[in-house]
Amino acid sequence: MHDIRSIRENPEAFDAGLARRGLPAISAELLALDTSARTLALTRQNAEARRNELSRQIGAAMKAGDSETAQRLKAEVESLRAALDDGRASEDEVAAALRARLEVLPNLPDETVPDGADETANVEVRRWGEPRTLGFQARSHFEIGAGLGLMDFEGAAAVAGARFVVLRGALARLERALAAFMVDLHTAEFGYVEIAPPLLVRSEAVYGVGQLPKFEDDLFRTTDGRWLISTAEVSLTNLVRERILREADLPMRLTADTPCFRSEAGAAGRDTRGMMRMHQFRKVELVSVVAPEESAAEHERMTACAEEVLRRLELPFRTMLLCAGDMGAAARRTYDLEVWLPSEGRYREISSCSSCGDYQARRMNARYRTADGRNLPVHTLNGSGLAVGRTMVALLENHQQADASVVIPPALRPWMGGMERIG
RNA sequence: GGAGAGGUGGCUGAGCGGCUGAAAGCACCGCACUCGAAAUGCGGCAUACGGGCAACUGUAUCGGGGGUUCGAAUCCCCCCCUCUCCGCCA
Numbered sequence: 001m002h003d004i005r006s007i008r009e010n011p012e013a014f015d016a017g018l019a020r021r022g023l024p025a026i027s028a029e030l031l032a033l034d035t036s037a038r039t040l041a042l043t044r045q046n047a048e049a050r051r052n053e054l055s056r057q058i059g060a061a062m063k064a065g066d067s068e069t070a071q072r073l074k075a076e077v078e079s080l081r082a083a084l085d086d087g088r089a090s091e092d093e094v095a096a097a098l099r100a101r102l103e104v105l106p107n108l109p110d111e112t113v114p115d116g117a118d119e120t121a122n123v124e125v126r127r128w129g130e131p132r133t134l135g136f137q138a139r140s141h142f143e144i145g146a147g148l149g150l151m152d153f154e155g156a157a158a159v160a161g162a163r164f165v166v167l168r169g170a171l172a173r174l175e176r177a178l179a180a181f182m183v184d185l186h187t188a189e190f191g192y193v194e195i196a197p198p199l200l201v202r203s204e205a206v207y208g209v210g211q212l213p214k215f216e217d218d219l220f221r222t223t224d225g226r227w228l229i230s231t232a233e234v235s236l237t238n239l240v241r242e243r244i245l246r247e248a249d250l251p252m253r254l255t256a257d258t259p260c261f262r263s264e265a266g267a268a269g270r271d272t273r274g275m276m277r278m279h280q281f282r283k284v285e286l287v288s289v290v291a292p293e294e295s296a297a298e299h300e301r302m303t304a305c306a307e308e309v310l311r312r313l314e315l316p317f318r319t320m321l322l323c324a325g326d327m328g329a330a331a332r333r334t335y336d337l338e339v340w341l342p343s344e345g346r347y348r349e350i351s352s353c354s355s356c357g358d359y360q361a362r363r364m365n366a367r368y369r370t371a372d373g374r375n376l377p378v379h380t381l382n383g384s385g386l387a388v389g390r391t392m393v394a395l396l397e398n399h400q401q402a403d404a405s406v407v408i409p410p411a412l413r414p415w416m417g418g419m420e421r422i423g
Numbered sequence: 424g425g426a427g428a429g430g431u432g433g434c435u436g437a438g439c440g441g442c443u444g445a446a447a448g449c450a451c452c453g454c455a456c457u458c459g460a461a462a463u464g465c466g467g468c469a470u471a472c473g474g475g476c477a478a479c480u481g482u483a484u485c486g487g488g489g490g491u492u493c494g495a496a497u498c499c500c501c502c503c504c505u506c507u508c509c510g511c512c513a
Contacts, residue, residue: 042473045482052482055494059441062493074493081493202503244433244470369433373452375470 001362002102004034017108020324022117026101033098040091047084051077103207104214106329107359113333116323122336123323128307129316131340136402138342141393142274145171147404148423151275162272163264163279170422171392174408175282177415178395179257179388182284182309184415186385190305192255192286197235199258200226205238208364210330210356217265220279228261232285233382240289241364244375250368251298252289255385257282275389276348282388288381291368292358295379299355303335306351306385312411315394316340318347332357337386339394350390353383 007014011027018026054077061070114123145151150171156164167175186192206212206227211219211234220228229235236254245252260283271277286305290298303319310317322334331354338347361367361377368378399407405423408416 038473041482045473048483049481051493056441058493063441070493077493246433373468 001359002105002108003358003362004030004098004102007031008034014108018105020109020113020115021106021327022325023106026105030098030101033094033101037091037094037098040087040094044084044087044091047080047087051080051084054080103363106327107210107332107357109324109327110333110355110357112321113327114321114323117325118323119326121323122320122326125319125321125335127316127318128311129314129340131316131342132398134342134400134402138345138397139400139404140274140343141396143343144396144400144404144406145275148406150422160279163277165275165278165389170416170419173416173419174395174422175388175392177412178391179282179284181312181412181415182385182388182391183255183257185309185312186255186284186286186305190253190308192253192305195232195236195239195254195256197229197232197239197256197258199229199235199261201229201234201238202226205234205241208238208241209234209360210328210363214329218263220261220263229258230262231260231283231382231384232256232258233287236285236287237289237360237380237382238364240361240366240378240380243366245289245366245368245378247291247368247371250289250291250378251294254287254289255284257284257388259283275393278389281390284385284388286353286381286383286385289366289378290381292376292379295355295357295381298379298381299333299335299353302381302383302385303337303353306337306353306383309386309391310337310339310350312409313391313395314409314411315391315398317350328352328354330354330356330359332359335383337384339390340398341394342397342400348390348394350394351384351386354381356380356382 002014007027007030011031014027015025018024054073058070058073058077061067061073114121116122139147142151142153145167148171150168152166152168153164156166159166183194187194200222203212203225206219211230219230222228227234235258236256239254240252259280261280264277264279267277275281286302288298288302307317307319317337317339320336320338322331322336327334334352334354336349337351337353339350340346341348357379358377360380366378366380367375369375395409395412396406399409401407401421403423405421407421408419413420
């Protein structure tokens, strides 16, 4: 949610930011509504001030036993009423219209974000690792999984339908090991606090991170009106909703290993084979809540935390700075981590680390108290550290062997009970 | 699911139709006292949005929404949340 005051101060910059997102200028319309709302409010407030004053006089008159004066004053208040009610109604209407326009607008891109309409304009900022030369035809993760007999899409379809998978034995263990490995890394070495959050959340929480009201179609809703989290970002970020934090509470760094649920509406036909795009997948999420001046540095730090997972698992990746047109709505600046997939011969997204500025904080009303006693919106960041399902895909494909087995990278072996190889 | 109790400022907690944006205490910030500190005393200290060059000032906010009333933290209705007991249950 944008601060209407900042739009008032610099409407050109606001529209320019939206333009980078590929959106038309809207500041003139917003400011017209804003002016109208303020004018109506001022008129209403003056009428209310008058009414309050008269009410005080009525009280005084009644106390003095002067019921005649009291009656006369009551009549006068009555005459204010119609105007007051009308004014309030139109004020509410204008305010609602302004809000409806504001709450669906995405965040403005940071100055350091490159221009561009889609992923082709993203900028590679670094690359790590060399894709292995296999010496044989790379098999896809689902071929490997099928070969091992431990990845079952048919069974999953029978139980749940398309876009689900059933893992067995060593692969089920592998998923659990990867998640535990990631959480342990982030807590033990990077200072994140592990959280076991709700997976079903209320609308207010989804609204707070910016996924409602605009992206309702991407989510699953329960019969009692709650939502299944599409990412633990929703649960973790909202932990500070409606709170005033002390400066000493910041930075707040949280991590959680949770399933994520996405309807994948609009993704029909994409990634239909394998487990790249599921209705349910496991993800270790990172969330930071920081003071505004810290958010840029925190963004780099968080991205580095996610990258470290890939380094330790010996998975080649590149880090992309997303262009303005390719970022999610809440983000001001985003790095995507893309891991090498031998079967596709290209890099695929495995993590997305975003700095959201005060966009989510305003929607959640999450603030912190500065040393000089002001309450300012915090800055929030979130990132995958990493998407566990896709990490497993990358691990299987990158560490596959000619004999159809898969070598478990040494860093992960403690979480696999010492196992060195699957198959 | 049934019965009951309750949600007030950063925290605790009074108020239960007008003098209450809200007592008191704690916390916090000034000042005094002190060589310094503690203790003590005095003063200050909610948030949001407006108006005003400013001093200052208006409105709203006592979980959320609606209603009654000239006037609501206080009365009525609906919803949300918390707690206690009973039932059910991983």
